[in-house]
Amino acid sequence: MYKRILVPTDGSPMSDKAVEGAARFAKPLGASLVIVTVVEPYSYTNLSEYRPESIEQYDERVMAEAENRLVAAQKRCDELGVSSVCVMVKSFSPAEAIIEQSKKHDCDVVFMASHGRKGFAAVLLGSETQKVLTHSHIPVMVYR
Numbered sequence: 001m002y003k004r005i006l007v008p009t010d011g012s013p014m015s016d017k018a019v020e021g022a023a024r025f026a027k028p029l030g031a032s033l034v035i036v037t038v039v040e041p042y043s044y045t046n047l048s049e050y051r052p053e054s055i056e057q058y059d060e061r062v063m064a065e066a067e068n069r070l071v072a073a074q075k076r077c078d079e080l081g082v083s084s085v086c087v088m089v090k091s092f093s094p095a096e097a098i099i100e101q102s103k104k105h106d107c108d109v110v111f112m113a114s115h116g117r118k119g120f121a122a123v124l125l126g127s128e129t130q131k132v133l134t135h136s137h138i139p140v141m142v143y144r
Helices: 013-029 055-080 094-104 119-125 128-135
Strands: 004-008 032-039 084-090 109-113 140-143
Touching: 004 013, 004 094, 013 032, 013 055, 013 109, 013 140, 032 055, 032 094, 055 084, 084 094, 094 109, 094 128, 109 128, 128 140
Parallel strands: 004 032, 004 109, 032 084, 109 140
Antiparallel strands: none
C-alpha cells in the first residue's frame, strides 16, 4: 500500500511523536520514511531593525538545530528498525516545501502532526498541516 512516507518535523514534542507514529505505521508495511525539516531563511524585511545576530550566525544556528532534529528522528527510526532518509530544506513556506519534497521523493502519503490549535488561534496563526491537507496531491494522515 504505502512504500514511502514523508514525515515533516519541526522539533516540537508533537512532531517527535509523529515521527515515532509514522515509523510504527511504516514497519509492518515494509515502508521507508523521508523525514523532512524546513528551515526558514533569514528574513531580510525591515533591514533597519536591530539584529541580534548576523546572517551567518543565524544560518549556523538554525542549520545546527535542524540537523539535531533530523539526527534525533533518524535515531528513533533506527531504534524501531525502519529505513529512513533525512532532508533539510530552506523555505519561507513550510507547507509548500513539504509538498514539493513529497513529489521529489515520490512519496505515497504525508504523515504529519497537528498541533491542535483551535478556534481563533488556528485562524490567526494558520496551520501548516491545514495547508498541506488542502494542497497535497497525495493522502495526508494527521497524527494527534
